[in-house]
Amino acid sequence: MSPTLPAPLLADLTALLGPDGLLVDPAERLAYGYDNSRRQGLPLAVALPTTAAQVQGIVRRCRAAKLPIVARGRGTNTTGASVPGEDALVVSFERMNRVLAIRPGDRVAVVEPGLLNGDLQAALAPHGLFWPPDPTSAAYCSIGGNLACNAGGPRAVKYGATRDNVLAVTAVTGTGELVRFGAPTTKGASGYDLSRILIGSEGTLALIVEATLKLTPVASQRRALRALYEDVDSAAAAVARLMAQPVTPSMLEFMDGECVRLAREVGGADMPAMDGLMPRAQDAQERRPAAGALLMIEADGEAAVLDAAVAALTAAARGPGCLEVTAAPDEASRESLWAARKALSPALRTIAPGKINEDVVVPVSRIPELVAAVRATAAAQTLPIVCFGHAGNGNLHVNILYDPADAAQAARADAALEAVFDAVIALDGQVSGEHGIGLAKRELLARALSPQAMALMRAIKAQFDPDGILNPGKVLPD
């Protein structure tokens, strides 16, 4: 018998939510206990509210019973942020998934948190509008989860991440009060901005029950470029040049040589052979210089604009160490280029059974130093480490590859991870660019921020959630 809700609370929540609004069967609960971090927990029960009033009722009852609450979108996050403790109630927003309004003249959509990102984009398409956050999981992750994690994606380089694209939120605090912050206006100087503090707070401050999202007009066309470099330093320097000129790319992705090889050999992508250029796992051991990198650059805009934009981006991409810049001749080539990028994560599994995937972020101008630190770490720990990611934001996914069954390798992987974070902090970066903190990076957050900043975060958490029932143990270390 797994533990379950105390009987009075069970009766009370069943009365509040109706017979099909509360899941108590262990097999059903199991499906709400994991996320993409490979962590898992079995919640006491799963509530499926359909209204903000029900959410308030849940929070008030749980507060009275001192029961932790874990808000859940679709569990696609990678940090354990939505993994419940064994003593917790999960509140899944899957039944609060409506588009409440789309107002093109205001460039806003009002939505419930359980709406899938992909469904929102489909609803917006007829209006020629989109909502910028585009994590890889966009088709099946929820807006509420995007808000909780401050989700990003490749488009963020031009259009911003989640926090930049939310105008107002309605939320239930840890005391069960319904509060609204912000307004459906793109400007405001009316008191403290409490809406954006909720974005990225991973369910620890309040449960968002409605959001007013800032929309952007869809550019009618897009064009992709692929640029090859002798080494990562040349590519990183090109990133800085690309960001210093007026045409902001709509995507600017980086892959090191090992990623290019993987995408080609394992993912089957139409990628150039980079023999002689590409780094291999043993490069690190032999301390040979790094070699080989690729940028995927995209421009979007109206037809009249694109030729000039592509010319400007091509000029910026060229420079010392640039081997070639080629334009994807058509949409099919563009898709194929992106397919190669998307094939990377699965392909990494072929190098080693274990992978630590981080999403650190540094100032764009410091990417070369970050990549150099990563390569030095790979050499020191004799482990393959590959990098790819959203270079235009300085947001790199650093993948440390190892065999978890080999205790010595696992220890070296942990040491490598620590070294990477030390480098990120020294380079004035942040420990997470878009995945968040969850359970996985709590201690790192404390290392990166000053004790005074951490103390203020704790103090502010206590104002929203005085009893500490909202997603306890996440974001802030115990």
Added chain:
Amino acid sequence: MSPTLPAPLLADLTALLGPDGLLVDPAERLAYGYDNSRRQGLPLAVALPTTAAQVQGIVRRCRAAKLPIVARGRGTNTTGASVPGEDALVVSFERMNRVLAIRPGDRVAVVEPGLLNGDLQAALAPHGLFWPPDPTSAAYCSIGGNLACNAGGPRAVKYGATRDNVLAVTAVTGTGELVRFGAPTTKGASGYDLSRILIGSEGTLALIVEATLKLTPVASQRRALRALYEDVDSAAAAVARLMAQPVTPSMLEFMDGECVRLAREVGGADMPAMDGLMPRAQDAQERRPAAGALLMIEADGEAAVLDAAVAALTAAARGPGCLEVTAAPDEASRESLWAARKALSPALRTIAPGKINEDVVVPVSRIPELVAAVRATAAAQTLPIVCFGHAGNGNLHVNILYDPADAAQAARADAALEAVFDAVIALDGQVSGEHGIGLAKRELLARALSPQAMALMRAIKAQFDPDGILNPGKVLPD
């Protein structure tokens, strides 16, 4: 004898700041006691720190002495936010005015708060970059003031207001601790976002001593359009059309017919005669339908783009009630169009000696309802009320014109103001779009927000400033 600092504190601050770092002469203090709200207060003294450590020292000493601190940029705000009480120390940041770094590849500038907005833009120009906030006072207002008030301006429609363009701040809290929030990266999912809560907090949470600003590439060209409409409703509908299509204007300004007449007849601007179209003060009394409005529309971008952008904006500007859309043929015509817009505020003084200038903001789609409410109010109170402003953000400057010497008129002006705010709140707007709350709108803020939201704002203020010494009495009502 005006009151002055207690002797021990005077000695202590003089030791900290040096003999020329503390102003105690009443004549000198007087110059730091006003802002553009026509309110005034005489501070006990004025501190002129040159380092963050000095700011910490000032705060710690004032906290021990329970002395209020009012941070000051250049006092160009309009709400009393920088007007000190008679028991306060003013901290003026005029000597902390350095550009600490400009990094084009990162698109950031690191600055001290006393730097003038105009001086920053001049320093950025050689790099082809700018910082978007452009209040009318840009030439002589400080970055610190822009941060404190979440300053906007016409460019915000495309490039955002201050809060959208700050990546990190370093600040001294009410306990004298130095904290840094954010990082010089355009992405981050690393704990609560406490940087943006300081933007727009008007010196009530912390004193910002350094800011990392997000920069934008300067478009190489710009082109202006002038569109005339039969009535404000037609113009407001055009605003919604303009914002619903893909080309975001770099400015989108609205003037009602009375403003057009004023700009032409009083300001000497090259404006069309709108006889028969324009509303006059007596329109309201006679309840004739509103007539006459103008939009100033600007596009910016690279040369290759602009023809298409101007065509798209022209097409969107046309529609029912549109009388004509004309392009400014050259930069001189463009300047002249903007000069007319800038001449408005002074010209309003010729209608009546008194002016209540509000800067309310509503969703763009609700501008017609706001303007209708304003006209109904003008009719009900038999007072001229003219509107102009940043229509692309729904941010209108509503000017109630009256004679303060006439008690009955003054009472009607107050009643009109209340009616305008009631309309704004009913239309899901905010009581201030870019000027802020200060002393002037504290009660309105409380009326616009829920008691729960106000309570959270107070609770959060107490975490930053437990003794309530930072700009007390501003933003939050007593």
